[in-house]
Amino acid sequence: KAGVTQTPRYLIKTRGQQVTLSCSPISGHRSVSWYQQTPGQGLQFLFEYFSETQRNKGNFPGRFSGRQFSNSRSEMNVSTLELGDSALYLCASREQGADNEQFFGPGTRLTVL
Amino acid sequence: AQRVTQPEKLLSVFKGAPVELKCNYSYSGSPELFWYVQYSRQRLQLLLRHISRESIKGFTADLNKGETSFHLKKPFAQEEDSAMYYCALSGSGAGSYQLTFGKGTKLSVIP
Numbered sequence: 001k002a003g004v005t006q007t008p009r010y011l012i013k014t015r016g017q018q019v020t021l022s023c024s025p026i027s028g029h030r031s032v033s034w035y036q037q038t039p040g041q042g043l044q045f046l047f048e049y050f051s052e053t054q055r056n057k058g059n060f061p062g063r064f065s066g067r068q069f070s071n072s073r074s075e076m077n078v079s080t081l082e083l084g085d086s087a088l089y090l091c092a093s094r095e096q097g098a099d100n101e102q103f104f105g106p107g108t109r110l111t112v113l
Numbered sequence: 114a115q116r117v118t119q120p121e122k123l124l125s126v127f128k129g130a131p132v133e134l135k136c137n138y139s140y141s142g143s144p145e146l147f148w149y150v151q152y153s154r155q156r157l158q159l160l161l162r163h164i165s166r167e168s169i170k171g172f173t174a175d176l177n178k179g180e181t182s183f184h185l186k187k188p189f190a191q192e193e194d195s196a197m198y199y200c201a202l203s204g205s206g207a208g209s210y211q212l213t214f215g216k217g218t219k220l221s222v223i224p
Binding site for chain 1: 156157158159162199201210211212213214215216217
């Protein structure tokens with residue numbers, strides 16, 4: 001099976017703009033989670049989607065949002081970008097089930113100027 | 114609140130020496146603990162989890178609930194073990210799945 005894919009891999013935006021990142025999970029995986037990785041804060045959970053519903057959300061402002069489509073593909077959106085939003089955004093997918101491993105994508109590197 | 118602490122940012126050991134990467138956690142229930150590894154220019158991947166009690170690539174980790182620790186150990190380090198290691202915790206219970214990560218430890222194995 002193909003792994004988790006994320007597009008685009010690199011993105012440069014300016015403050016105040018908005019951005020949409022995309023994630024395609026492994027075929028058959030219905031759970032998709034998003035994480036933000038920065039040198040200062042490390043890996044932080046953003047949200048998890050399952051069957052088009054957000055099941056859990058991390059401690060991020062409302063500017064961060066996401067959605068999941070019927071084919072399990074997911075997007076996350078960040079509005080009114082700030083310099084501090086510069087980070088690597090990782091997507092991970094898993095099959096439903098307590099013991100199922102979470103597989104990570106390569107990430108999207110967002111730079112906000 | 115759940116928290117994972119990895120006290121060492123960088124750990125350097127000589128090839129063939131024992132390795133121990135420390136991880137302590139804070140969680141009020143029964144957590145699931147994991148070790149993830151990220152090799153240079155590769156994506157984050159699961160190394161091992163406490164419920165499977167496996168040894169992967171020579172690494173083992175035992176959950177110590179009394180000390181709230183989940184240290185990663187390997188008796189003899191290899192150069193290919195050089196990587197970034199993250200300890201992570203997932204709360205128990207059905208439904209949502211959320212990983213809380215430590216800040217990571219960079220392991221450097223000196224030839």
